[in-house]
Amino acid sequence: MLNETRIKVRFILNGESRNIECMAADTLFDTLRDSLGTMSVKQGCDFGGCGVCSVLLDGRPVYSCLMPTWKVEGSKIETLEGLKGKELMNLDAIQQAFATNFAQQCGYCTPAMILNAKALLERNPNPSVDQIKDALSGVLCRCTGYMPIVEAVMQAAMMRRKKTQV
Amino acid sequence: MRDLELNMVFDPSEVLRPSSFQDAVETLDSSDSKIVAGNTSLYSLARKGRLENIKKLVDISKLGISYIKEAESQTSEEKKILVGAGTTFQEITSSSLINGRPEYAGLKEALNKSPPQIRNVATIGGSICSAVSFYDLPIVLFALGTTLKFFSKKEGEHLITIDSFFQNPALYGKSLLIECQFSSSPNSASSFVKLCRRMSGYAVAMTAARIKLDRTSREIDDIRLVIGAMTKTPQRLNQVEEELRHKEPSIETITRMCEKSADLVHDIIPSVHASTAYKKRVLPILLREAITTAVERATER
Ligand SMILES: Cc1cc2nc3c(=O)[nH]c(=O)nc-3n(C[C@H](O)[C@H](O)[C@H](O)COP(=O)(O)OP(=O)(O)OC[C@H]3O[C@@H](n4cnc5c(N)ncnc54)[C@H](O)[C@@H]3O)c2cc1C
Ligand code: FES
Ligand code: FES
Numbered sequence: 188m189l190n191e192t193r194i195k196v197r198f199i200l201n202g203e204s205r206n207i208e209c210m211a212a213d214t215l216f217d218t219l220r221d222s223l224g225t226m227s228v229k230q231g232c233d234f235g236g237c238g239v240c241s242v243l244l245d246g247r248p249v250y251s252c253l254m255p256t257w258k259v260e261g262s263k264i265e266t267l268e269g270l271k272g273k274e275l276m277n278l279d280a281i282q283q284a285f286a287t288n289f290a291q292q293c294g295y296c297t298p299a300m301i302l303n304a305k306a307l308l309e310r311n312p313n314p315s316v317d318q319i320k321d322a323l324s325g326v327l328c329r330c331t332g333y334m335p336i337v338e339a340v341m342q343a344a345m346m347r348r349k350k351t352q353v
Numbered sequence: 354m355r356d357l358e359l360n361m362v363f364d365p366s367e368v369l370r371p372s373s374f375q376d377a378v379e380t381l382d383s384s385d386s387k388i389v390a391g392n393t394s395l396y397s398l399a400r401k402g403r404l405e406n407i408k409k410l411v412d413i414s415k416l417g418i419s420y421i422k423e424a425e426s427q428t429s430e431e432k433k434i435l436v437g438a439g440t441t442f443q444e445i446t447s448s449s450l451i452n453g454r455p456e457y458a459g460l461k462e463a464l465n466k467s468p469p470q471i472r473n474v475a476t477i478g479g480s481i482c483s484a485v486s487f488y489d490l491p492i493v494l495f496a497l498g499t500t501l502k503f504f505s506k507k508e509g510e511h512l513i514t515i516d517s518f519f520q521n522p523a524l525y526g527k528s529l530l531i532e533c534q535f536s537s538s539p540n541s542a543s544s545f546v547k548l549c550r551r552m553s554g555y556a557v558a559m560t561a562a563r564i565k566l567d568r569t570s571r572e573i574d575d576i577r578l579v580i581g582a583m584t585k586t587p588q589r590l591n592q593v594e595e596e597l598r599h600k601e602p603s604i605e606t607i608t609r610m611c612e613k614s615a616d617l618v619h620d621i622i623p624s625v626h627a628s629t630a631y632k633k634r635v636l637p638i639l640l641r642e643a644i645t646t647a648v649e650r651a652t653e654r
Contacts, residue, residue, distance in 0.1 A: 190366040190408075211365040211410055214396070217356055234397055238470060247443070247473040253393050254474070257368050258412070303469070325468025 198259045200225070201269030209256040216240045216251035219266065227267035227298040231327070238326030241299035242266050248303050248325070267298035270305070280350065281305055284343035285336070292330035299326045304340045312348055316341070363399030368410045374504040374529055380411050381527045382506070388413055388529065390439060390479035393471055413439055418478070418531050421448045433536040438478025438529075442467065442490070445477065455650040459496065459543030459561050459643075463489040466547060478530045481515075484522035484586065487555045487624075492581035493545050494533060495519065495589065496561035502532035519586045540574070541565035542650030546643045548635055550626060556582040557627045558635050562643040566602070566651045573602050573648075578640065583621050583632050592617045593640070602648040611637040611644070 193208040200223060209218055216233075219225045219242065231237030233252050240251045243265040270279040278286070281301050291297040300323060307314055307322035314322070319340045320333075328336060369386070371377040380386050386409040389395060398404050418437035421444060427433065434450055442464045451457045464472065466489050480490040481501065499515040505528040512534075518525060547559040559582055565575040576597050578590040596610050615633040623629045 190364055192366045194368060210360075211368050212356075212360060212363050212399075214356065234400070235393065235471065238468065241470055244473070248470045249474055250393075250470045253396060255389070255392055255395075255410075258389075258392065258414075306469075321465070322469060325470040 194257045196257055196260050198261065199263045201265055211257060213256045214252055215254040215256050215259055218256040219251060225266045225268050229295055229298065239296050239299045241302055241326060243302055243306055246306060246309060248306050265302065267301060270301065280346040281343040284339040284346060288335045288339035288342060290331060290335040290339035296326055296328040300336055304343060308344055308347055313344060359399065362402050363404050365410050366408050368412055370412045370415050372415050374416065374531060377411060377413060377416060377529050378504060378506045380409060385409060386411055390476040391441065391474040393475045394479065394483055419444065421445055421450055423450060431536045431538050433534055436477055436533045438531050438533065439476050442472040442475050455542035455654055456537035457543060458650055459493045459545040462545040463493040477533055482530055486585060486587050487582040489547060489556065489559065492559055492579050492587050493543060493561040494535065495579040495587050496543060496563045496577045497535040498577055500534040501530060502534065503528040504531050516589065538565060540568055540651055540654055542647045542654065544643045544646035544650065546639045548639060557624065558582050558632050558639060560639045560643040562647040564647040564651050572599055573597050580618065580636065583636065584618065585622060588618065590614060590617065604645065607641055607644050611641040614640050
């Protein structure tokens with residue numbers, strides 16, 4: 188018989204405080220999608236091989252399929268739902284750059300790519316192509332061939348730098 | 354919603370958060386408890402059916418073992434670095450104690466092989482205590498001659514060499530790894546060479562080298578060579594080391610010794626991606642690259 192012991196966990200999800208209960212084996216992926224409805228978080232492999240379940244934990248990308256929910260107690264979690272910009276269709280600079288560079292086809296990897304790009308640009312506003320490739324190396328894209336994604340991140344970096352100069 | 358498929362093979366009921374080493378090892382007394390550090394390997398162990406009896410997860414994040422610092426008493430010759438077992442790959446690579454230092458260049462190379470999502474959570478302790486031969490970091494730590502500080506119920510805090518750990522990792526199953534210590538000396542450098550199928554993937558074969566050159570003669574004063582993903586546990590190449598010690602590190606000498614290496618390792622095992630014969634072919638090539646890179650780095654100092 189499966190055990191029913193529940194653990195209380197508090198964390199901030201996209202700026203909002205959340206109090207939830209989970210089992211010791213529950214993954215952050217299951218909690219985010221099934222209990223909290225953040226549907227931008229995708230699943231490909233469930234073992235750290237595809238990266239589409241990436242979310243930001245205290246500003247750094249992690250695989251939510253490998254993260255136990257109890258471990259995020261007191262942390263800040265960001266998903267694509269937390270990204271809001273003021274420009275066209277309320278898109279963030281990285282989202283805009285993805286759209287203009289055709290950096291998505293099926294779009295399944297896109298939320299994870301954007302979050303990984305965000306984590307990079309917040310720490311390094313002017314990354315090299317190699318640094319971008321390294322930052323995105325933990326997410327697989329089966330459609331684009333990666334170059335439009337790298338170009339989108341370069342453009343987003345430029346847009347963000349321009350904005351901070353104004 | 355619960356992942357019922359996972360829960361059939363992994364259904365722990367509590368998370369324990371000990372605040373002292375003593376409390377942590379007490380929890381390891383029972384066979385139904387398991388230490389959790391970054392957790393990057395736990396679900397995969399569970400899906401292989403290896404955690405079926407685990408009921409208690411032991412979270413070691415409250416033990417104050419996430420740090421990287423220089424040891425207090427240092428000689429000008431040798432500088433010792435202490436890394437808490439709970440320190441993440443990312444915390445190590447961003448440390449000024451590691452960055453830009455040829456003696457730790459191999460360490461940085463190994464740490465940067467895994468994707469950022471892993472580097473942000475995986476710990477040095479979890480990487481060593483997994484005790485497998487195909488993880489990158491332990492291979493370099495082995496080449497650096499790392500000393501491991503364990504805590505056990507019987508012995509309290511005690512130091513062992515990484516060489517003894519890899520001779521029989523099962524001996525330390527009920528112990529807590531608390532710290533890794535490695536030192537550098539002038540004229541020394543390290544390197545790491547990995548053959549893998551994709552940028553962030555497990556090694557088909559790999560080698561790490563740490564070399565110290567004699568200050569005046571520029572001969573090899575000390576050398577440690579380690580191979581990974583070839584034998585069941587990481588292995589030192591004692592005979593090749595012996596043959597290169599006190600020799601001038603010319604490319605001819607290095608090439609000649611490396612060519613012998615494949616015959617000196619008897620227990621190479623195949624994997625899904627490479628046969629034993631293939632691994633034997635690549636071993637001298639990877640080894641030569643690791644040695645020449647380390648020599649170049651040590652020479653530039
Ligand atoms: C997608 C993916 C990609 C990867 N890529 C690479 C790669 O390119 N190169 C590479 O080398 N590795 C790679 N890894 C492996 C990764 O490095 C290991 O999973 C990680 O180092 C384990 O550390 P952890 O802190 O997550 O340990 P955990 O998963 O929490 O624990 C691992 C084991 O060690 C035990 N343990 C942990 N800490 C201690 C301690 N202090 N004392 C005693 N026992 C302890 C645990 O009980 C468990 O048995 C990858 C893993 C994944 C999932
Ligand atoms: S679902 Fe593939 S890495 Fe998490
Ligand atoms: S756009 Fe389809 S997987 Fe990347």
